Amino acid sequence: MTAIIDTHAHYTDEAFDADREALIASLPEKNVRLALTAGSSMKSSAEAVALAHRWPHIYAAVGVHPGELDDVTEENFGQLRLWAADDKVVAIGELGLDYHYEDGFPHEQQMYWLEKQLKLANELDMPIIFHDRDAHGDTLDILRQYRPKGVVHCFSGSAEMAEEVVRLGMYVGLGGAVTFKNAKKPLAVAAVVPADRLVLETDCPYMAPVPHRGHRNDSSLIIHIAEVLAAVRGVSVEDLLAQTSQNALQLFPKMKKGQG
Numbered sequence: 299m300t301a302i303i304d305t306h307a308h309y310t311d312e313a314f315d316a317d318r319e320a321l322i323a324s325l326p327e328k329n330v331r332l333a334l335t336a337g338s339s340m341k342s343s344a345e346a347v348a349l350a351h352r353w354p355h356i357y358a359a360v361g362v363h364p365g366e367l368d369d370v371t372e373e374n375f376g377q378l379r380l381w382a383a384d385d386k387v388v389a390i391g392e393l394g395l396d397y398h399y400e401d402g403f404p405h406e407q408q409m410y411w412l413e414k415q416l417k418l419a420n421e422l423d424m425p426i427i428f429h430d431r432d433a434h435g436d437t438l439d440i441l442r443q444y445r446p447k448g449v450v451h452c453f454s455g456s457a458e459m460a461e462e463v464v465r466l467g468m469y470v471g472l473g474g475a476v477t478f479k480n481a482k483k484p485l486a487v488a489a490v491v492p493a494d495r496l497v498l499e500t501d502c503p504y505m506a507p508v509p510h511r512g513h514r515n516d517s518s519l520i521i522h523i524a525e526v527l528a529a530v531r532g533v534s535v536e537d538l539l540a541q542t543s544q545n546a547l548q549l550f551p552k553m554k555k556g557q558g
């Protein structure tokens with residue numbers, strides 16, 4: 299079986315505190331070849347970099363999520379640039395827009411830190427990992443304006459939006475949502491994304507696929523996502539894994555180092 303690459307996980311999350319190192323150690327024997335652990339605040343970005351240094355099969359992304367803007371400041375923002383130079387740091391993210399929560403950060407504040415990170419990523423020629431929740435219009439506007447390289451992760455827009463994201467040169471990340479009952483929209487997206495622009499992700503510990511829904515997620519459960527996507531796209535699971543793994547290495551070229 300072709301090995302799995304998980305393009306979006308959060309192994310620094312407290313849900314892994316009890317068994318983090320043992321779980322990560324067990325991933326290769328569960329057919330997981332590589333996993334990207336994404337920072338979402340300055341604190342978790344620092345932890346992601348440290349974790350990636352402890353494990354050859356873990357890579358990191360550094361950035362601030364629109365729902366976690368508490369610890370980023372004008373003073374410490376420059377740390378992202380220093381981390382980005384690290385061999386194990388392959389992307390800036392996750393960054394983006396989240397308009398889901400009424401008591402979330404003001405949209406102007408989200409946009410401010412998003413634009414700073416997009417400028418940094420473009421300047422460093424690094425891919426980004428974009429989080430878009432209930433902010434599809436502004437997401438497309440900002441992607442059109444900045445034209446970053448990267449992926450819209452946990453993609454929740456329409457099939458039409460997915461086609462536009464692909465036209466803009468980006469990848470589409472799909473995860474557990476495609477396995478949920480009533481997964482009409484994610485399945486429509488799964489059907490239209492070109493084979494060379496689709497990547498798999500867990501977003502673990504969140505978003506566990508059926509039949510593990512409601513429990514803690516981890517990268518090995520990506521097989522359930524691959525099975526649904528292979529069925530929708532009319533390809534074998536083996537081919538889907540081979541293609542999406544190849545895509546992940548195109549999307550995050552620094553992951554190719556040391557992968558023979």
Ligand SMILES: [Zn+2]
Pocket residue numbers: 306307308336392501
């Ligand atoms: Zn995430």
